[in-house]
Amino acid sequence: MSDSGSVPVFNFADRLAAAIKAKNNPSVAGLDPRIEYVPAHLIEKARKASISGDKRKWQAEAVLSFNKGLIDALYDIVPAVKLQIAFYELLGCEGMEVFRETAIYASQKQMLVIADAKRGDIGSTAEAYAQAFLSPGGPFEADALTVNPYFGCDGIKPFIDACAKNGKGIFILVKTSNKSSIEFQDIETSDRSSGRTRPLYELVAEKVREWGNSQGLAGSCGYNSIGAVVGATYPAQAVALREVMPRAFILVPGYGAQGGTAADAACSFGSGGAGAIVNASRSIMCACMTQGWKDKFGGDMVKAGLRYADAAREEALRMKEDLNSALISR
Secondary structure, three states: OOOOOOOOOOOHHHHHHHHHHHHOOOEEEEOOOOHHHOOHHHHHHHHHHOOOOOHHHHHHHHHHHHHHHHHHHHOOOOOEEEEEOHHHHOOHHHHHHHHHHHHHHHHHOOOEEEEEEEEOOOHHHHHHHHHHHHOOOOOOOOOEEEEOOOOOHHHHHHHHHHHHHHOOEEEEEEEOOOHHHHHHHOOEEEOOOOOOEEEHHHHHHHHHHHHHOOOOOEOOOOOEEEEEEEOOOOHHHHHHHHHHOOOEEEEEOOEOOOOEOHHHHHOOOOHHHOOEEEEEOHHHHOHHHOHHHHHOOOOOHHHHHHOHHHHHHHHHHHHHHHHHHHHHHO
8 A cells, every 4th residue: 555645656466476576475364354253362352441342342443453463473474465344344333444454554564455345336436436445545545456347347447547547456356266156157158259158257357358458557577457356266267267367467265265275276377376366364364263273272262362373374374385385386
């Protein structure tokens, strides 16, 4: 992110590529905090410190402390965080303030911030979304935003314009990691020019490639700031989509808890193991809840929770090694 009114030094794709290279780690930590993920000692501290006793307020404070602890443990080894906005909206106005403060704190620690809000609309509404998330000084400013392409070009252009103007990026939903994505994304469509049929997600990928060629979006790293979301749970499709979108940065969900492996995630990378970043949320946030970690403390969940940041760091380092090994093996 940038200070209000400042001019971006270089584009999002270059900043992301540089951050990945500096930390030799193509991963992003998803901060999608449910209150049940927050260790007991942080909840108790926030509850006791609460003046009003408002449950939503002290829960929001506990989540913010949890997020800051994770960022402190990860910032030197993980290049970016992804904040899924639904978990912050769940806590109301206080939760949205936690979203904002978490984004600012991560940015201060030199981590890139991806707002996972899957926004999409047309006209002034899309412009308002872009202003909120992709403008310097916006209330929820991030370095990049996930975007739903269902409205077509009218719904994408305001975000592209904001990226070009402000040095930001977007990740457009192309082939998502969930099982039911096939219900719409895999529908076979007729191509009138060639006479062949193709899945809808491939047509969306072609649009991503086209939009990425817009002026002011190409980075010197070889990729541009109009990226795509392609799930690790669909590796064969990822290989095909990388060919369609050779210059798009790809955000890869579905690794870990959803069943995607490092080898699956590697299918979204370009030549030289570049051009993609892999997300993990629960496996990092909740690392202290695993049986292996609890066993270190005799099964004591409270004691394990006191070391949640250490557990998260250990898992992030394991993931880094897992991904880099998979990329070397390709």
